[in-house]
Amino acid sequence: MRDPLTPTIADPDPILTAQNVTKHYGERIGCENVSFSLWPGEVLGIVGESGSGKSTLLRCLAGIDRPTGGEILFRHEEEMISLFNIPEPTRRKLMRTEWGIVHQNPRDGLRMDVSAGGNVGERLMDRGDRHYGKIRSSALDWLTRVEISEDRIDDRPRQFSGGMQQRLQIARVLVPEPRLVFMDEPTGGLDVSVQARLLDLLRVLVRDLGIAAVIVTHDLAVARLLTDRLMVMKGGYVVEEGLTDQVLDDPHHAYTQLLTSAVLAA
């Protein structure tokens, strides 16, 4: 485990690089000229009010939507590949194996009519695993790691509470051992105590596995707890960027100052 305040760059090459990523919806700006790099094991937070382009940017980075301009480079087998210049089947394969997406709403990331074990095991079957016993035991292992009890393995996500569904989604995303995880408001819609446990879990998992992560949130407490670096967005532009504690404790941009001062003192 490393100290999140000092970015130790053991691996000098970034795993993900965005260069002037721009996405327009017709006349309207989704996000404009976003550039950054992400190193293995690092957690980047994107904060901003709703409509500031956070999710748009995330969808571009994750390969779901094609950006209007700019380039997204992903390091795959010691080579930087441009995400939207490779054939679609290759991109879809990377999406399933090299990175994962945790959706805000678990319904978007889970098969609701397939059991918890099937949901977690699907990624292994995608990869070509064809041994039922092994698939089931690694599904069990992952359910335990996200604190879902073993006797719920054959229940469907419908029968789970919101917090459990979100944990199940996280297990499904992490089971193929991705190198990069995108999370869109992973704690949205959960009550405070469930949020806290989920955040604890995420922190442990991300640190233990050394996964790089991009987390979109409007909750500054989540950002402070989970992220190493922070990007503040407004109206599609990145207005401030830096180490999380620096940005939150000493905000420079007027909008960031407004954002940090708007946090309720607990």
Added chain:
Amino acid sequence: MNAAQHDPDYNFGYLDEQTKRMIRRALLKAVAIPGYQVPFGSREMPLARGWGTGGIQITAALIGPEDRLKVIDQGADDTTNAVSIRRFFARVSGVATTEETSEASIIQTRHRIPEKPLDAGQILVYQVPQPEPLRRLEPSEVETRKMHAWAEYGAMHVRLYEDIARFGHVATTYSYPVMVNDRYVMSPTPIPKFDNPKMDDMPALQLFGAGREKRIYAIPPYTKVKSLDFEDHPFTIQSWTEPCALCAATDSYLDEVITDDRGGRMFVCSDSSYCEDRRAKGHVGKELATAEALAYVDSVEGASHDA
């Protein structure tokens, strides 16, 4: 059993010649890419979609005056659907029909493959209600086409996983998905999984038509067809504890038949032609007499009334 003359009010085989050409082109493409679903312009037929219009259109496009047609429904030659379709083709084409599997050049089927092995030169035409094996997992046609194009078939095993998790074994008994020629996952239509092994390396040509869904696909002769399974849960077919009650066959697919309202039942071959053939050769099942008494089968003494 040459039943009828060609009714001159209809074009030979009911469909017009341009439609037949369109279907033949789709068939050629389907044979060239085993297991791939080829879209085609399915026509209105004189019966409702979902009642076998896909198979009927393929048969109509293939059939020639020299052909001999057999039609089976659930294995039997004498069920309503089979009788109607056979009579339809007798009227619109005047071709000879038969119930004898080995005599037929075209066999149109719903839900079964005949027990008697087919020969090279024969054509088996299946009626398909739902051609897309991935449909229950992925509702979007755009998405399923991509999954087929790039052989992304991991989700297919989720269905089998769910069965094993819930029942301890793969409980899918019909429409059991197969991998054709190591490339395309294909739905073998609602045939029982008992028939899946017969599709592998079959000398006859197998054609599949889905009229409502407007798809045609095919398995050329001698093509590898493998049923999907797990390493530790290999594919198995159904088995029965007793032989056929009429012909004592132990190697055929059996239907359960209720014989009275006091719980009486027997298991008989679903392939009626196979069963008759065996009885004619002198095989006697232990409940043949009961079945004759119920007029379920014609008695051997030569009563010729229709069942």
